Amino acid sequence: MTTGVIGKPLPRVDGRAKVSGSARYAADFNQPGQVYAVIVSATVGLGRVTDIDSTAIEVMPGIIAVITHRNAPRLAYDEHKSYIDPAVGERLHVLQDDRVRFYGQPVAIVVADTLDRAERAAAALNIAYEAERPIVDPLERNVEPIVPEAATREGSWVHADSSRGDPDGALASAPAKLDEAYDIARENHNPMEPHATVAAWAGDRLTLWSKSQFVVNEQAEIAAIFGIPVANVQVICPFIGGAFGTSLRTWPHVTLAAMAARQVGRAVKLVLTRKQMFFTTGHRPRTLQRVALGAAPDGKLVSLIHEGSGETSRYEEFIEALTNASGYMYSCPNVRTEYRLRPLDIGTPNHMRGPGEASGIFALECAMDELAYALAIDPVELRRRNEPAIDEAENKPFSSRSLMKCYDVGSDRFGWANRTYEPRSMRDGRLLIGMGVASASYPAYQAPASARVRLRADGSAEVEVAASDMGPGTYTSMTQVAAEMLGLTLEQVHFRLGRSDYPPAPSHGGSWTMASVGSAIRAACLAVKTEAARRAVVDERSPVFGVAHEEVEWVDGRARRRGDAAPGPSYGELVTIAGAPIEAEASSGRDPEIAKRYSMHAFGAVFAEVAVDPDVGTIRVRRAVGAYGIGRVVNPRLARSQCTGGMIGGIGMALMERTVLDPRDGRPVNAHMADYLVPVNLDIPMLEAHFVEEVDPHVNPLGVKGLGEIALVGMAPAIANAVFHATGKRVRTLPIRIEDVLSV
Amino acid sequence: MTDREHIAGSSHPLPPSAISRRTVLQLAGGSASFAVIPGVSAQPAPAPGDPGKVLQRVRLIVNGEARELELDPRQSLLDLLRETLDLTGTKKGCNQGACGACTVLLNGRRVVSCLTLAAMHDGAEIVTIEGLAEGEELHPLQSAFIEHEGLQCGFCTPGQIMSGVACIAEGHAGSPEEIQFWMSGNICRCGAYPGIVAAMAEAAGAG
Numbered sequence: 001m002t003t004g005v006i007g008k009p010l011p012r013v014d015g016r017a018k019v020s021g022s023a024r025y026a027a028d029f030n031q032p033g034q035v036y037a038v039i040v041s042a043t044v045g046l047g048r049v050t051d052i053d054s055t056a057i058e059v060m061p062g063i064i065a066v067i068t069h070r071n072a073p074r075l076a077y078d079e080h081k082s083y084i085d086p087a088v089g090e091r092l093h094v095l096q097d098d099r100v101r102f103y104g105q106p107v108a109i110v111v112a113d114t115l116d117r118a119e120r121a122a123a124a125l126n127i128a129y130e131a132e133r134p135i136v137d138p139l140e141r142n143v144e145p146i147v148p149e150a151a152t153r154e155g156s157w158v159h160a161d162s163s164r165g166d167p168d169g170a171l172a173s174a175p176a177k178l179d180e181a182y183d184i185a186r187e188n189h190n191p192m193e194p195h196a197t198v199a200a201w202a203g204d205r206l207t208l209w210s211k212s213q214f215v216v217n218e219q220a221e222i223a224a225i226f227g228i229p230v231a232n233v234q235v236i237c238p239f240i241g242g243a244f245g246t247s248l249r250t251w252p253h254v255t256l257a258a259m260a261a262r263q264v265g266r267a268v269k270l271v272l273t274r275k276q277m278f279f280t281t282g283h284r285p286r287t288l289q290r291v292a293l294g295a296a297p298d299g300k301l302v303s304l305i306h307e308g309s310g311e312t313s314r315y316e317e318f319i320e321a322l323t324n325a326s327g328y329m330y331s332c333p334n335v336r337t338e339y340r341l342r343p344l345d346i347g348t349p350n351h352m353r354g355p356g357e358a359s360g361i362f363a364l365e366c367a368m369d370e371l372a373y374a375l376a377i378d379p380v381e382l383r384r385r386n387e388p389a390i391d392e393a394e395n396k397p398f399s400s401r402s403l404m405k406c407y408d409v410g411s412d413r414f415g416w417a418n419r420t421y422e423p424r425s426m427r428d429g430r431l432l433i434g435m436g437v438a439s440a441s442y443p444a445y446q447a448p449a450s451a452r453v454r455l456r457a458d459g460s461a462e463v464e465v466a467a468s469d470m471g472p473g474t475y476t477s478m479t480q481v482a483a484e485m486l487g488l489t490l491e492q493v494h495f496r497l498g499r500s501d502y503p504p505a506p507s508h509g510g511s512w513t514m515a516s517v518g519s520a521i522r523a524a525c526l527a528v529k530t531e532a533a534r535r536a537v538v539d540e541r542s543p544v545f546g547v548a549h550e551e552v553e554w555v556d557g558r559a560r561r562r563g564d565a566a567p568g569p570s571y572g573e574l575v576t577i578a579g580a581p582i583e584a585e586a587s588s589g590r591d592p593e594i595a596k597r598y599s600m601h602a603f604g605a606v607f608a609e610v611a612v613d614p615d616v617g618t619i620r621v622r623r624a625v626g627a628y629g630i631g632r633v634v635n636p637r638l639a640r641s642q643c644t645g646g647m648i649g650g651i652g653m654a655l656m657e658r659t660v661l662d663p664r665d666g667r668p669v670n671a672h673m674a675d676y677l678v679p680v681n682l683d684i685p686m687l688e689a690h691f692v693e694e695v696d697p698h699v700n701p702l703g704v705k706g707l708g709e710i711a712l713v714g715m716a717p718a719i720a721n722a723v724f725h726a727t728g729k730r731v732r733t734l735p736i737r738i739e740d741v742l743s744v
Numbered sequence: 745m746t747d748r749e750h751i752a753g754s755s756h757p758l759p760p761s762a763i764s765r766r767t768v769l770q771l772a773g774g775s776a777s778f779a780v781i782p783g784v785s786a787q788p789a790p791a792p793g794d795p796g797k798v799l800q801r802v803r804l805i806v807n808g809e810a811r812e813l814e815l816d817p818r819q820s821l822l823d824l825l826r827e828t829l830d831l832t833g834t835k836k837g838c839n840q841g842a843c844g845a846c847t848v849l850l851n852g853r854r855v856v857s858c859l860t861l862a863a864m865h866d867g868a869e870i871v872t873i874e875g876l877a878e879g880e881e882l883h884p885l886q887s888a889f890i891e892h893e894g895l896q897c898g899f900c901t902p903g904q905i906m907s908g909v910a911c912i913a914e915g916h917a918g919s920p921e922e923i924q925f926w927m928s929g930n931i932c933r934c935g936a937y938p939g940i941v942a943a944m945a946e947a948a949g950a951g
Binding site for chain 1: 816818819823826827830831832833834835836837838839840842843845872873874876877882886887889890891893895896897898899900901902905923924925927928929930931932933934935936937938939940941
């Protein structure tokens with residue numbers, strides 16, 4: 001049954017709540033009798049807490065508790081590891097010992113009756129440390145790269161090493177070659193909403209109103225940390241004020257909020273300060289990479305070597321797919337990738353929008369542009385000459401791949417033909433103009449998910465999944481899927497998410513929410529229709545009475561015998577007869593056979609134009625066009641907005657974002673929204689996002705590949721390549737700064 | 745107000761956030777004495793007789809409703825709204841005056857409420873996102889934000905809209921470029937800027 005709701009550019013169903021201030025985010029759930037907890041963060045980057053003198057602050061007005069490692073309860077910290085946690089290592093156990101592992105680690109919490117009093121007391125708490133000098137720079141001497149253990153395991157999605165052919169030999173004998181190094185700065189997610197948790201205990205049951213992209217994992221993890229049954233923890237998070245990966249894991253502040261609430265016997269609100277958002281809640285790791293390309297004079301790749309390393313903490317091995325795309329992006333007989341980690345005295349990094357691919361493809365695509373110039377070939381043409389027929393790393397066909405179509409559409413919309421090839425050949429007055437291009441890619445994942453659908457007497461349907469919506473429009477797109485599957489209007493579907501007692505969903509990240517949750521909702525809608533048909537065929541008053549339920553079809557929410565014209569009972573009428581809502585729950589996941597047979601990825605081509613002031617080195621992106629093959633687009637209007645938003649994130653990565661650590665103590669020196677630069681309104685040029693027609697019958701029943709990550713991925717290399725075209729200068733570090741191009 | 749005139753008349757316009765930074769530097773005016781109504785929600789005003797307390801009596805008109813409060817003079821207008829009055833539509837994004845998520849109207853001007861001490865504004869009229877609609881009818885800029893996809897996660901949205909209402913009233917929404925300039929004190933990390941500009945342009949044109 002198709003009503004055409006999927007694919008319609010509908011406005012978001014949660015728009016009204018968000019423009020009127022009634023959408024409630026974690027810190028908005030004020031509780032009766034609530035008190036306030038403030039974290040005290042370590043001011044040394046490595047060492048031990050030797051003394052904490054809280055006598056002065058304990059007598060300050062309104063102070064209820066000062067909790068440190070000395071008086072904190074010993075928590076169970078039972079074994080818990082989800083796929084979102086590093087497979088190797090153990091999470092930070094908070095306030096369980098005197099060790100300081102990185103700058104900003106929580107060393108105490110102060111609880112008071114008002115926020116101002118808690119903040120004041122927290123700032124006045126006297127802590128003495130025995131400090132050592134941390135190592136926070138991966139380029140410092142003695143930082144030895146290690147092989148990430150998890151990436152050597154069978155079936156891992158990240159490969160420590162991979163190779164085909166003889167890449168080193170082929171590189172040595174290649175007619176054209178380049179061998180370059182890339183350095184991408186640490187970035188912090190910095191969503192507008194700080195991490196926040198309101199915790200309230202009732203006996204041994206805990207409710208957490210908490211910012212989370214993965215409520216069922218937060219539930220399970222907190223239960224494990226406190227050693228209580230999973231069912232005793234409820235996590236509620238109907239809205240997320242942006243996250244980009246930072247709320248995938250459950251960070252120490254959630255534990256601290258729950259600990260404080262139990263300690264003081266009242267509901268506790270704990271919100272991280274913006275500064276604390278740079279300490280304990282993950283970051284895109286700084287990466288160091290080497291890409292070597294060898295090619296024939298016609299541009300055909302003969303060798304591709306991609307080595308990279310990412311920083312991680314001393315206590316966990318965070319891995320991401322830094323080098324994966326180099327295996328399948330282009331056709332090349334001789335390829336080697338190597339991925340390593342550099343443990344430092346920092347908090348564990350975490351996935352940030354386009355994790356792995358955003359950094360790895362930057363290096364690959366900058367190298368491809370450089371190769372194009374080494375061979376005097378148009379950069380788009382170079383990609384065409386290296387377009388593979390299959391995924392040569394996995395030696396299997398793509399379920400669909402529209403990269404060349406993306407280049408067609410993108411080139412056309414951008415006006416690539418008007419570009420002159422030579423660097424420094426285009427000007428607008430005194431400004432140097434550059435146009436650059438890059439490929440983008442991100443895997444089309446799908447994870448197991450479940451959904452519940454309940455048909456009600458008024459003809460409406462309730463749909464429940466423990467999914468999340470950090471902004472892309474999960475509420476809207478899932479409502480569309482359910483409406484289409486059930487033949488109902490959008491108004492008749494009430495979609496709910498963000499509660500851990502709903503049927504479980506995977507983490508809201510990795511661009512797999514539509515594929516995973518959407519497929520589960522589709523399955524649950526089919527199940528509830530089957531259940532409704534079973535009821536209809538045993539009802540004597542029904543026109544389909546006595547018909548085999550498989551013979552019942554649903555048209556616009558009404559049952560009829562297949563082929564009949566007369567409409568039968570509606571869902572609402574069946575529910576009325578049944579006397580209770582008709583409900584079904586179903587799960588879905590990817591057929592493992594499909595994954596064995598096909599390589600599944602989204603692809604895109606990104607074009608950017610920059611203007612560089614030759615006198616002062618300022619770089620502005622003037623316009624950008626992205627064309628993407630992402631399978632079916634459920635809501636083009638929201639998808640376009642999500643996509644241009646990702647492109648803006650890529651502008652930040654290319655030109656602004658960088659968390660700077662003081663090498664003396666590991667302190668992030670720009671932990672402030674005015675100093676950690678992100679794009680503001682005036683930075684943003686005309687942006688276009690196009691989705692090429694792509695039908696993928698394999699990837700999942702909805703045919704969707706996901707969009708959130710790939711939207712960011714190609715932007716930074718397109719900009720870097722445009723900067724080269726404008727200035728003639730290759731910049732292989734991110735962000736590209738004024739001083740990088742000043743000498744032009 | 746003098747700040748606004750100063751900015752409007754300057755040949756080098758300051759970004760919107762500069763207004764509130766200046767405001768913070770002003771000295772608190774005298775405050776009249778009013779009967780105290782206890783706070784309505786989670787964070788009560790400190791109890792009388794609390795040792796070490798320094799309270800200040802302040803009368804505010806919030807979304808048209810007169811409120812008489814006894815406040816910790818350190819309390820920001822933002823924390824007053826969110827924690828004492830349970831008006832959680834206004835968001836705390838950075839508490840440093842650098843992101844604009846907490847923007848409200850104070851006597852018709854946009855200010856970042858995180859850098860505005862509530863006790864300094866006795867008698868002031870405050871409008872928050874909750875006070876913008878007329879009953880069920882959204883303000884035209886609220887509707888335009890939905891219509892033009894001026895939001896994704898929605899967290900910066902209350903600040904964007906309050907800032908936008910003032911921006912239009914200031915006469916700073918005459919072109920997309922002008923909107924971009926005068927709305928750059930409000931960060932949107934999702935990157936809904938093109939939609940925000942389109943929504944502002946429509947609402948400004950309609951107004």
